[in-house]
Every structure is written in C-alpha cells, then in structure tokens.
Amino acid sequence: MRRLRTVGLEEARDVVVVTPRRGLPELMHRALADTGALLHGHFGLHGGKHTEYFIRFRALSRSPQLLGLVADHLVSRIEPDVTTVIVPESAGFFLGDALAQRLGAGIAVARTDLQRRPARSLYNGNVRAGDRVLVVNDVVTTGASLEPLLDLAADHGATVTGVLVFGALDGPGFRAILNRRGVPGDHLLEAGPAWTLHPPDLCPACGRGELPLLPAAELN
Numbered sequence: 742m743r744r745l746r747t748v749g750l751e752e753a754r755d756v757v758v759v760t761p762r763r764g765l766p767e768l769m770h771r772a773l774a775d776t777g778a779l780l781h782g783h784f785g786l787h788g789g790k791h792t793e794y795f796i797r798f799r800a801l802s803r804s805p806q807l808l809g810l811v812a813d814h815l816v817s818r819i820e821p822d823v824t825t826v827i828v829p830e831s832a833g834f835f836l837g838d839a840l841a842q843r844l845g846a847g848i849a850v851a852r853t854d855l856q857r858r859p860a861r862s863l864y865n866g867n868v869r870a871g872d873r874v875l876v877v878n879d880v881v882t883t884g885a886s887l888e889p890l891l892d893l894a895a896d897h898g899a900t901v902t903g904v905l906v907f908g909a910l911d912g913p914g915f916r917a918i919l920n921r922r923g924v925p926g927d928h929l930l931e932a933g934p935a936w937t938l939h940p941p942d943l944c945p946a947c948g949r950g951e952l953p954l955l956p957a958a959e960l961n
C-alpha cells in the first residue's frame with residue numbers, strides 16, 4: 742500500500758533549504774506546509790532517482806498571493822528584456838504565466854512526453870527568430886529535463902537569456918548545467934539535509950518492497 746502524507750512546518754524546515762533573503766525562508770516553509778504542497782512518500786523522479794519527498798507545485802500555485810510572491814522573487818533575478826517565456830505543459834505553466842505577465846512577454850508551451858518530461862516541440866504559442874526567451878518550470882532535479890526547451894528555442898532562432906525554476910533539488914547540479922549551457926538562471930529552494938535522492942538500487946523504500954509513485958510528476 743502506498744503511503745502519502747503532507748509535511749508540516751517543523752519538518753519542512755529540515756527538508757527544504759530556501760535562498761537566504763529577508764523573510765523568504767519563513768514564508769516559503771509556511772507556504773509549503775500550509776498548502777500541503779510538500780509530500781512525504783516514495784517517489785520516482787524523471788532523472789531516475791528515488792526520493793522520500795515531493796513538491797506538488799500545483800497545490801501552492803492555487804493561491805494567487807503565493808504564486809505572485811514566488812514570481813516577484815524570481816523575476817527580480819534576471820534581465821527583464823524577455824519577449825517569450827517557454828514553459829512545459831505542466832504545473833510549471835502557472836509560474837510561467839505569472840512571470841510572463843510581469844515581463845510583458847508572450848508565453849509558449851512545450852509538449853511533454855508520456856513520462857511528463859518536457860519535449861523539443863511546441864504545444865501552444867510561438868517562438869520566433871530573434872526572440873529573447875526565458876525558460877521556466879516549477880521543480881527540477883538538476884534541470885537536465887529542461888535542456889530540450891533550450892534546444893527548442895535554438896531551433897526557432899531564439900536566444901535563451903535565462904532559466905528560472907521554483908525549486909532545483911540538486912542545486913549544484915542545476916548550476917553546473919546552467920554553466921555548461923552558458924545561460925544565467927536562478928531558483929528559490931533546493932533539497933535540504935533531510936531530503937536524500939537515492940539511486941533505485943540503494944533506495945530504502947524499495948528495499949522494504951514498497952513501490953514508488955512513478956512518475957511523481959503525475960501528482961501535479
């Protein structure tokens with residue numbers, strides 16, 4: 742049987758590290774706990790790792806106030822001359838839409854495949870030659886799943902000027918991918934010391950014979 746529970750405030754503080762900005766960590770930990778967005782269970786991620794926690798961004802984004810707060814913090818971290826926001830067909834859409842409104846930019850939605858991974862193909866909206874593109878998603882592990890969206894922008898002759906995500910569980914991995922692609926970017930939170938990502942063969946829950954929820958992205 743699959744056990745799933747929401748995580749309260751005290752536990753959220755150990756599980757999630759929020760970028761140190763005045764007041765932001767307390768706000769984000771409360772938001773995760775109050776909206777039930779932070780779940781404990783047994784999850785399989787896109788990159789193949791298993792984990793005991795998952796952020797269901799859809800739960801947080803149902804509050805226009807919280808979504809606006811997240812968008813305001815993220816938008817302050819990039820150059821504002823963005824013409825187009827590319828976001829996958831996922832809960833990340835709500836964040837992409839909030840950022841596009843703040844930037845006066847258009848929004849283009851990329852398809853996702855059967856595993857809910859972003860694909861190098863547009864579902865809705867346009868990307869044109871010369872566009873200055875911001876790539877957005879809700880929560881990634883390293884952001885490797887977003888690379889098809891960087892390629893998609895290049896396919897249309899556009900330039901990616903930034904990548905913004907609410908959460909990057911593997912913060913150093915996220916920064917490494919941005920560096921390798923030569924794109925600036927930022928995130929508000931990452932996995933803390935109490936949040937471990939396991940290779941499936943070393944996963945304690947799998948060791949107990951419990952089946953992972955896979956792909957966990959379906960929770961959004």
Ligand SMILES: [Zn+2]
Pocket residue numbers: 783791792941944945946947948953
């Ligand atoms: Zn497992």
